[in-house]
Amino acid sequence: MDRGSLNWGELPLEVVLLFISGMSALIAGVLLIAALAAGMPYYGGGLAGLVLFFFALQTTLLGKTPFGDLPPSGALLAAGILMAAAGIVIAIIPSVPPLFSAWLLLIFLAAGGAVLLVQSLLSPSKIRLWRSLGGAVKPLVVWAPAVYLSSVAAGSAFYAVGGGPGWLLVPALLFQGAAVLNLGRILAGVYRVYPASGPEAPGRAPIPFGQGMLLMTGAFMVLLGLLLIPVSLGLLPFAPSAQLGLLMVIFAVQAAASGNTPLGPFPRSAATAFAGLAFGALGAVSCVIPGLLDGILVPLVGVLNIAGGLLTLAKTALAFKGVRGAPGPDGARLLRKLYGTQALLGILSVMFGSSMLFPGIIPALVTGVVLAANGGVLVWLMILLGRVEAMAAQAEAGAPPEGV
Numbered sequence: 001m002d003r004g005s006l007n008w009g010e011l012p013l014e015v016v017l018l019f020i021s022g023m024s025a026l027i028a029g030v031l032l033i034a035a036l037a038a039g040m041p042y043y044g045g046g047l048a049g050l051v052l053f054f055f056a057l058q059t060t061l062l063g064k065t066p067f068g069d070l071p072p073s074g075a076l077l078a079a080g081i082l083m084a085a086a087g088i089v090i091a092i093i094p095s096v097p098p099l100f101s102a103w104l105l106l107i108f109l110a111a112g113g114a115v116l117l118v119q120s121l122l123s124p125s126k127i128r129l130w131r132s133l134g135g136a137v138k139p140l141v142v143w144a145p146a147v148y149l150s151s152v153a154a155g156s157a158f159y160a161v162g163g164g165p166g167w168l169l170v171p172a173l174l175f176q177g178a179a180v181l182n183l184g185r186i187l188a189g190v191y192r193v194y195p196a197s198g199p200e201a202p203g204r205a206p207i208p209f210g211q212g213m214l215l216m217t218g219a220f221m222v223l224l225g226l227l228l229i230p231v232s233l234g235l236l237p238f239a240p241s242a243q244l245g246l247l248m249v250i251f252a253v254q255a256a257a258s259g260n261t262p263l264g265p266f267p268r269s270a271a272t273a274f275a276g277l278a279f280g281a282l283g284a285v286s287c288v289i290p291g292l293l294d295g296i297l298v299p300l301v302g303v304l305n306i307a308g309g310l311l312t313l314a315k316t317a318l319a320f321k322g323v324r325g326a327p328g329p330d331g332a333r334l335l336r337k338l339y340g341t342q343a344l345l346g347i348l349s350v351m352f353g354s355s356m357l358f359p360g361i362i363p364a365l366v367t368g369v370v371l372a373a374n375g376g377v378l379v380w381l382m383i384l385l386g387r388v389e390a391m392a393a394q395a396e397a398g399a400p401p402e403g404v
Contacts, residue, residue, distance in 0.1 A: 008270035012191045012198050013209060014062055016257040018184030019277065020249065021054040024284035025154075025177030031288055032170050044164040046242040046287035048101035049091025053246055055108055056084035057253060061212045062199040066112030068119065069199070072206040080206075081219050083108075088223050091242040091287060098163030105163075109155025117148035136189035147183045150176035209258060214382035217250055221375025228368030241290045244297040248283030251304075252276045262304035264311055298356055305353030312346030331391060338384045341377060348374040 011019070028047050035042035058064040060080030063072055070076050090101045120126070130140045150172070157172035191198045199205060207215065224243060231238040254260040256276025259268040266272055286293045316339045351370050355362040362370065 006185070006188050007192065008273040009268045011188060011256065011273055013200050013257045014058075014064070014198065015184045015188045015191070016253060016273075016276065017054065017058055017062070018180050018187065020252050020256065020280035021051075022177045022180030022182075022184060023277065023280060024050060024054070024249075024287075025173045025180065027177075027281060027284045028288050029170050029173030029177060031285065032165055032173065035165055035289070036167060036170075041290050042165040043094070043239065043242065043288055043290050044098055044161075045094055045096060045101060046091050046239060046245060046290075048098075048105055048158065048163060049087040049089075049242060050245065050249065050284065050287045051105060052083055052087030052090065052101075052108070053249065056080045056087060057216065059083060060206060060216055061209060063204065063206045064199060066108040067115050072204070076206050077215070081215070084216060084219055085223055088220060088246065089227070091246055092224065092227065092239050094237045094239050100163070102159045102161075102163035106155050106159040109151045109158065111155070113148045113151025113155060117145055117152065120145050120148060136186070136193050139186045140190070143179065143183050143186055147176075147179045150179040210260075211382045211386060213250070213254055213258075213260075214378050214385070218375040218378030218382065220246065220250065221371050221378060223375070225368045225370065225372030225375060228371060229365060232364035232368060239290065241286045241292070241294055241297075244294065244301060245283040245285070245287030247301060248279045248286060248297065252278075252280035252283060255279060262308040264308065264315075302353045302356030305349045305356065307353075309346040309349030309351075309353060312342055312349065316343045316346065334384070334387055334391060338381075338388060341381050341384055345374065345377045345381060348377060 028050075031040075032042060034040055055066055057080075059066075060077055063070055063076060065076075065079065086104060090096050090104075127141055130137050154169075154172040154176045157166075157169045160166070160168050200209070206212070227236065228238075230236045251262060253276065256273045259266045259272040261272070261275070282293060282297060286297055319339050319342075320336075348370055351362060352367070352374060355367045355370070
């Protein structure tokens with residue numbers, strides 16, 4: 001990819017997801033070669049869960065399902081959360097039968113890719129439009145079907161090897177990774193020329209990006225916390241490396257798409273985009289090679305959560321002083337709820353980070369409860385932010401704010 005052809009500080013969300021998922025497929029393919037040739041451990045469940053998690057992100061944040069685009073709806077959000085839940089469970093619970101994940105990927109990757117491929121081939125009007133527009137759009141004539149074909153190949157290969165590692169999966173992953181990366185590069189140019197055509201255009205996305213990431217992260221934390229309870233009691237096996245990998249992917253999407261990091265928001269730039277890609281690469285490796293990066297990611301996640309939690313507490317303490325300036329008693333009450341929720345989130349983040357840095361300081365059972373509570377608070381924060389935005393819109397329009 002030519003750096004000069006991309007505005008790295010303003011990559012559209014769809015392009016960010018394509019870059020991270022394509023890069024992850026390439027990394028998984030290269031590592032699979034090493035694993036098969038040198039006998040390295042390779043966790044097929046981590047890879048399958050990661051793929052499903054990417055599908056969930058696309059569905060929830062963009063309305064792009066494995067079988068095509070759908071209009072925004074509550075059912076679409078629910079489907080995205082269910083896909084995320086399936087990916088999380090498959091990734092972090094090694095006892096999930098590999099054939100189960102193989103069937104899911106056969107459906108979502110192979111069948112979904114086949115449906116999209118047939119749709120593209122049976123839509124001559126769209127092909128003619130792409131050709132007539134020329135320029136940045138014309139390569140879609142080749143590369144959109146190529147990505148769909150790569151999905152068919154990858155899903156079929158996953159199923160053929162039974163959800164585990166196998167040589168048949170190597171070319172499929174490399175093909176898909178290269179095709180998806182190139183499609184992302186092409187779409188970056190298309191959306192730069194035709195910004196209104198992107199899935200993030202007003203009215204197209206199922207949920208605003210910030211709220212969507214809070215929802216996805218909250219769902220991840222709640223499910224992870226609930227699963228850690230039986231894990232801590234010895235009732236379920238656990239894959240901590242895959243857990244770290246999925247968490248790094250969440251960090252990656254937030255950093256690259258919005259400049260938001262565990263330490264707080266930063267202006268979007270090439271630096272935040274590359275930081276996001278680096279997080280994504282670490283996450284992909286951690287998902288598929290158990291234990292390889294634990295010595296790096298455990299302290300990294302711990303420090304980031306502690307530092308981020310402390311910064312959140314400090315910012316919240318300062319923000320409380322501005323509550324009196326809120327428009328009316330309803331506005332003040334809503335802001336108090338918001339800042340109180342952020343303060344609680346900061347405390348829970350510090351607790352989670354401490355449990356990562358100092359194993360045993362918090363009992364594993366309590367850690368599960370902390371994570372589940374953290375996720376619930378994130379979802380509540382999403383709801384409050386939606387109310388704040390609605391209140392701000394009403395104030396701007398001169399309408400009286402609704403009760404909160």
